[in-house]
Amino acid sequence: MKYSKQLLVEAYKTMTTIRQFEERMIKEFMAGNIPGFVHTYDGQEAVGVGVCMHLSDEDIIGSTHRGHGHCIAKGCDIELMILEIMGKSGGLCKGKGGSMHIADMDKGMLGANAIVGGGPPLVNGAALSMKTLGKPDVAVSFSGDGSSNQGTVMEALNLAGVLDLPHFFVFENNHLAEGTGDEYAVSGGIAERVRAFDIPCDKVDGTDFFAVYEASKKAIKHCRSGKGPYGIEADVIRYDGHFIGDPQAYRGEGELEYLREHKDCLKIFRARVTSEGWMSDTELDELDQHAADAIEKGVQRGLAAPQPSADELYSDVYSSY
Amino acid sequence: MSNAGISAGNQNHPIKTVREAINEALHQEMERDPTVIILGEEVAGGAGCKGSDEAYGGVFGLTKGLGPRFGRGRVIDTPITESAIIGAAAGAANTGLRPVAELMFVDFIGVCFDQIFNQAAKFRYMFGGKATTPMVIRATAGAGLRAAAQHSSMLHPVLTHMPGLKVVMPSNAYDAKGLMIQAIRDNDPVCFLEHKLLYETSCPVPDEIYTIPFGEAAFCREGSDCTIVAMGAMVPRAILVADKLAAEGIHCDVIDPRTTSPLDSEAILESVEVSGRLVVVDEANPRCSVAADISSIVAEHAFSALRAPIKCVTAPHTPVPFAPNLEDAYMPSEARIEQAVRDVLGAR
Ligand SMILES: Cc1ncc(C[n+]2csc(CCOP(=O)(O)OP(=O)(O)O)c2C)c(N)n1
Ligand SMILES: [Mg+2]
Numbered sequence: 094m095k096y097s098k099q100l101l102v103e104a105y106k107t108m109t110t111i112r113q114f115e116e117r118m119i120k121e122f123m124a125g126n127i128p129g130f131v132h133t134y135d136g137q138e139a140v141g142v143g144v145c146m147h148l149s150d151e152d153i154i155g156s157t158h159r160g161h162g163h164c165i166a167k168g169c170d171i172e173l174m175i176l177e178i179m180g181k182s183g184g185l186c187k188g189k190g191g192s193m194h195i196a197d198m199d200k201g202m203l204g205a206n207a208i209v210g211g212g213p214p215l216v217n218g219a220a221l222s223m224k225t226l227g228k229p230d231v232a233v234s235f236s237g238d239g240s241s242n243q244g245t246v247m248e249a250l251n252l253a254g255v256l257d258l259p260h261f262f263v264f265e266n267n268h269l270a271e272g273t274g275d276e277y278a279v280s281g282g283i284a285e286r287v288r289a290f291d292i293p294c295d296k297v298d299g300t301d302f303f304a305v306y307e308a309s310k311k312a313i314k315h316c317r318s319g320k321g322p323y324g325i326e327a328d329v330i331r332y333d334g335h336f337i338g339d340p341q342a343y344r345g346e347g348e349l350e351y352l353r354e355h356k357d358c359l360k361i362f363r364a365r366v367t368s369e370g371w372m373s374d375t376e377l378d379e380l381d382q383h384a385a386d387a388i389e390k391g392v393q394r395g396l397a398a399p400q401p402s403a404d405e406l407y408s409d410v411y412s413s414y
Numbered sequence: 415m416s417n418a419g420i421s422a423g424n425q426n427h428p429i430k431t432v433r434e435a436i437n438e439a440l441h442q443e444m445e446r447d448p449t450v451i452i453l454g455e456e457v458a459g460g461a462g463c464k465g466s467d468e469a470y471g472g473v474f475g476l477t478k479g480l481g482p483r484f485g486r487g488r489v490i491d492t493p494i495t496e497s498a499i500i501g502a503a504a505g506a507a508n509t510g511l512r513p514v515a516e517l518m519f520v521d522f523i524g525v526c527f528d529q530i531f532n533q534a535a536k537f538r539y540m541f542g543g544k545a546t547t548p549m550v551i552r553a554t555a556g557a558g559l560r561a562a563a564q565h566s567s568m569l570h571p572v573l574t575h576m577p578g579l580k581v582v583m584p585s586n587a588y589d590a591k592g593l594m595i596q597a598i599r600d601n602d603p604v605c606f607l608e609h610k611l612l613y614e615t616s617c618p619v620p621d622e623i624y625t626i627p628f629g630e631a632a633f634c635r636e637g638s639d640c641t642i643v644a645m646g647a648m649v650p651r652a653i654l655v656a657d658k659l660a661a662e663g664i665h666c667d668v669i670d671p672r673t674t675s676p677l678d679s680e681a682i683l684e685s686v687e688v689s690g691r692l693v694v695v696d697e698a699n700p701r702c703s704v705a706a707d708i709s710s711i712v713a714e715h716a717f718s719a720l721r722a723p724i725k726c727v728t729a730p731h732t733p734v735p736f737a738p739n740l741e742d743a744y745m746p747s748e749a750r751i752e753q754a755v756r757d758v759l760g761a762r
Contacts, residue, residue, distance in 0.1 A: 129562060180560070190736055207521075207564035271460065273456060278462060340469075343464075345464025345465045400737055405737075406732060
């Protein structure tokens with residue numbers, strides 16, 4: 094067997110947790126239990142998990158508006174995430190950040206980011222800390238195809254290249270930025286852009302956990318060994334709307350059905366591990382059930398939790414008037 | 415000074431929402447003037463997907479229909495690239511076009527601030543009057559949708575601070591249409607801030623083209639007991655308070671400046687000369703704010719008329735919190751406005 098059982102279990106457990114977490118967030122949002130704007134990560138699990146399985150709490154990730162999956166993959170507590178996403182007391186950010194600003198510094202999760210392209214410059218800073226303090230850690234930024242068009246992202250690439258920072262740039266190309274396709278909005282290619290900064294960049298099938306896992310292993314080894322930044326462009330799909338409630342009129346006839354049938358990274362994982370004889374359907378089903386139970390428990394806790402206390406409005410800022 | 419504002423749309427006019435009124439203004443100006451163009455993210459509807467290219471019309475639907483009507487040469491979908499959007503608008507404005515650029519949320523102005531503050535705002539002065547920059551930056555602003563810290567700011571104080579920019583904040587559909595047409599025809603860069611909570615509010619709006627000049631406040635309610643100055647989404651709240659107090663025999667002027675740059679300070683000063691009492695209601699953070707500015711203008715020029723300390727009802731000096739109970743406490747409420755009016759009336 095090419096992969097240890099422990100690794101396979103961990104990978105599937107995390108991917109199914111993310112999938113079911115997002116499906117449940119959609120349900121709870123529709124039921125009016127989640128305020129605000131929520132962007133779900135379902136469909137892209139293989140990327141977040143394939144990358145973060147190589148990371149420890151000391152390593153740092155910088156996420157996007159679509160951050161739940163990155164949080165879970167980085168080890169954030171799902172109950173505290175649910176409290177946060179519901180705007181409740183005790184949430185990861187005390188209910189003050191919400192889905193778009195969820196963060197957990199203890200887990201090396203530098204934050205979701207509601208400003209497209211806001212993350213990579215910050216992750217350069219995390220990488221600079223590591224390099225300056227002589228740590229062997231790596232900093233990882235996640236960006237979308239849409240995000241790859243921001244000047245901030247290109248500036249971050251250049252600076253990472255100039256300073257040889259241990260920054261792993263992960264581009265998740267789901268071919269959509271809201272209702273704009275990469276075919277229209279990205280002039281040239283994403284991997285080609287990264288390479289233009291003299292940063293190696295591999296294209297990888299983002300629906301295949303094992304492909305992402307292997308590519309990330311190589312990239313992270315490169316970064317940790319002081320050779321500077323590395324990139325991947327993962328070809329993925331967005332499995333749902335841009336945000337929960339998106340009517341998705343920009344989808345083609347039968348597009349979603351096709352993607353769900355043929356490009357679902359969980360189905361692809363299951364087919365691979367069962368056909369290789371690495372895991373059985375029963376084992377996988379059990380992991381599904383465990384994840385469902387944990388999420389159910391978190392949702393019940395979230396629903397029952399109190400709102401943040403009124404004085405939290407004035408806390409965590411240097412001065413209030 | 416004018417009495418336009420909410421009462422100006424005559425009851426015979428069709429009822430339109432703020433969203434429809436702005437959309438109509440954009441249609442009419444693009445029709446009239448071929449140099450008017452629109453650019454921004456998904457303003458034409460989105461592009462490069464397998465399905466409809468008209469899924470959007472701006473994410474809040476403000477530019478809906480313009481792409482199909484005027485074509486993608488004049489209604490331009492851009493990548494996510496705010497610096498390039500605003501820079502292109504500013505450069506085009508200097509060279510013959512009248513661009514209306516959309517920032518989906520005013521918070522994203524952080525990404526493109528240089529193009530506004532160092533470039534567009536300064537050209538006319540810096541180039542000795544030899545450049546004009548007739549551009550409009552439309553942006554959705556304000557709290558109330560649980561969109562949290564990076565999608566809920568009110569940044570009119572920052573923009574009002576900058577010489578060269580004009581800053582418009584409509585509080586109702588009638589004003590929104592007239593002010594948008596004025597903004598497009600204006601020869602300076604105009605920041606047009608649309609509050610999220612107002613998009614679906616409606617009032618009578620004429621089908622005809624009309625403009626509302628900048629720097630002319632609207633008197634939404636009249637009364638000599640207290641002057642309430644309110645902006646944007648705070649105007650309907652101030653009006654509700656004024657109407658409630660009127661039933662008790664307390665009559666307030668409710669003044670909506672409509673533009674914070676230029677500011678109709680004359681209207682405010684004239685009102686305070688009569689009432690002797692001022693409450694300023696503004697959703698922005700309080701320090702170095704428009705509310706603080708209005709207070710200082712009144713203190714400087716109408717000090718002897720004041721019979722009570724000025725009260726400002728604003729957001730606290732914090733970012734916008736996510737949790738609904740905290741966000742509700744963040745925004746100036748009718749209860750806080752009412753209390754402030756009672757406080758200034760009670761003071762001797
Ligand atoms: C600076 C900025 N501009 C625009 C937006 C609005 N917005 C949020 S997500 C998004 C699309 C992002 O696309 P992509 O980077 O491909 O990420 P995906 O949504 O596909 O995960 C846009 C335009 C924003 N949040 N910040
Ligand atoms: Mg995308």
